[in-house]
Amino acid sequence: xxxxxxxxxxxxxxxxxxxxxxxxxxxxxxxxxxxxxxxxxxxxxxxxxxxxxxxxxxxxxxxxxxxxxxxxxxxxxxxxxxxxxxxxxxxxxxxxxxxxxxxxxxxxxxxxxxxxxxxxxxxxxxxxxxxxxxxxxxxxxxxxxxxxxxxxxxxxxxxxxxxxxxxxxxxxxxxxxxxxxxxxxxxxxxxxxxxxxxxxxxxxxxxxxxxxxxxxxxxxxxxxxxxxxxxxxxxxxxxxxxxxxxxxxxxxxxxxxxxxxxxxxxxxxxxxxxxxxxxxxxxxxxxxxxxxxxxxxxxxxxxxxxxxxxxxxxxxxxxxxxxxxxxxxxxxxxxxxxxxxxxxxxxxxxxxxxxxxxxxxxxxxxxxxxxxxxxxxxxxxxxxxxxxxxxxxxxxxxxxxxxxxxxxxxxxxxxxxxxxxxxxxxxxxxxxxxxxxxxxxxxxxxxxxxxxxxxxxxxxxxxxxxxx
Numbered sequence: 001x002x003x004x005x006x007x008x009x010x011x012x013x014x015x016x017x018x019x020x021x022x023x024x025x026x027x028x029x030x031x032x033x034x035x036x037x038x039x040x041x042x043x044x045x046x047x048x049x050x051x052x053x054x055x056x057x058x059x060x061x062x063x064x065x066x067x068x069x070x071x072x073x074x075x076x077x078x079x080x081x082x083x084x085x086x087x088x089x090x091x092x093x094x095x096x097x098x099x100x101x102x103x104x105x106x107x108x109x110x111x112x113x114x115x116x117x118x119x120x121x122x123x124x125x126x127x128x129x130x131x132x133x134x135x136x137x138x139x140x141x142x143x144x145x146x147x148x149x150x151x152x153x154x155x156x157x158x159x160x161x162x163x164x165x166x167x168x169x170x171x172x173x174x175x176x177x178x179x180x181x182x183x184x185x186x187x188x189x190x191x192x193x194x195x196x197x198x199x200x201x202x203x204x205x206x207x208x209x210x211x212x213x214x215x216x217x218x219x220x221x222x223x224x225x226x227x228x229x230x231x232x233x234x235x236x237x238x239x240x241x242x243x244x245x246x247x248x249x250x251x252x253x254x255x256x257x258x259x260x261x262x263x264x265x266x267x268x269x270x271x272x273x274x275x276x277x278x279x280x281x282x283x284x285x286x287x288x289x290x291x292x293x294x295x296x297x298x299x300x301x302x303x304x305x306x307x308x309x310x311x312x313x314x315x316x317x318x319x320x321x322x323x324x325x326x327x328x329x330x331x332x333x334x335x336x337x338x339x340x341x342x343x344x345x346x347x348x349x350x351x352x353x354x355x356x357x358x359x360x361x362x363x364x365x366x367x368x369x370x371x372x373x374x375x376x377x378x379x380x381x382x383x384x385x386x387x388x389x390x391x392x393x394x395x396x397x398x399x400x401x402x403x404x405x406x407x408x409x410x411x412x413x414x415x416x417x418x419x420x421x422x423x424x425x426x427x428x429x430x431x432x433x434x435x436x437x438x439x440x441x442x443x444x445x446x447x448x449x450x451x452x453x454x455x456x457x458x459x460x461x462x463x464x465x466x467x468x
Contacts, residue, residue, distance in 0.1 A: 024200070056086060075104075087103070120154040130176075134147055235404070279466070322347060354376075364390055366395075
């Protein structure tokens, strides 16, 4: 059986300890988030659609890990079969390293290797992925004419059935991966040595815990770090925090001696010590407009950005409105809801409804890291900048006021703000909406609508809390 794969190689390059834990103690992994699972599913959907660029191939995907050796042997046999021109998820193993290539396409007496990415641009990580795969393919003596990375064309606009030849772009990385082969080889040997260790390597926590990906063993490696440690600050970046931590500044009291008095850094440490939140009310009230609650409404938009355009006139990752909830005095039941979960093609029907409803209120309050005013302008729900001040984004106001709580380290989300302000409040599973939106599947419409409305009610409660 293999020792390394593409995912474990990338994990080991980020942190050798994470690789060791993955291979020897996988049960200690943190639970995969709903957001991560949705993103993985999206990547799979794009990869399957890319098969249409080279149809008629053999799917070499193993049903289980135990089939890897068998599928690797079948892949090599198929390469020698002149009737096989395309393979999907072709399995190769060399030097205890296994890969599954998205597509392998015959090119005369040679082959073109293709990896598919669900993004609209290529990153360094993608190039490094390709370098490892080339190393294994070269080791297996696969005669390659090219190695391509295929990704989404952001300029493609759907008009009728998806034209996969226009939806995808490709870039040859053959010369790059050839140059990287010695680097990959040295790291494969190094990481195999890590796996062979009798115990996990003694690697202290550091910036590698979140860069380039959030490690899924943080719960294990950080178990001795107090929940109120200054390492959870956001006023200083991780590089600075860990420089202090590794130089013996391992308590909040010691860190307080290193930061200026009456600074945001000081206030964040004090918030950690008292297990509460910090907010600069002076800044908050400076950005808070005069709002009459009786003539205001709370708006929650569910925006959907499918990687693969679903309706004509749409491009990859172009946003559409899948649902909204509006809570205000003019709504018959206090809160009105619209959605097109059953048919995403109806999303533009939300626009005239929002125009009609928003016109009844002087101010619209929301909470979103996205610029809601820009969204409303882009979809012509409001028509010019003179009325753009109609929208008050509580997220932007709290961010400007340096709102902080230990949970904010994991993201400035409504869920984390709620946990900070109302720790006794039962949390709503708003991330279920995100899971559905990213995956493009809404199996429980009532649940999604409930979450949407609950989010809106929570925004109102937080807003009233800070404005009282």
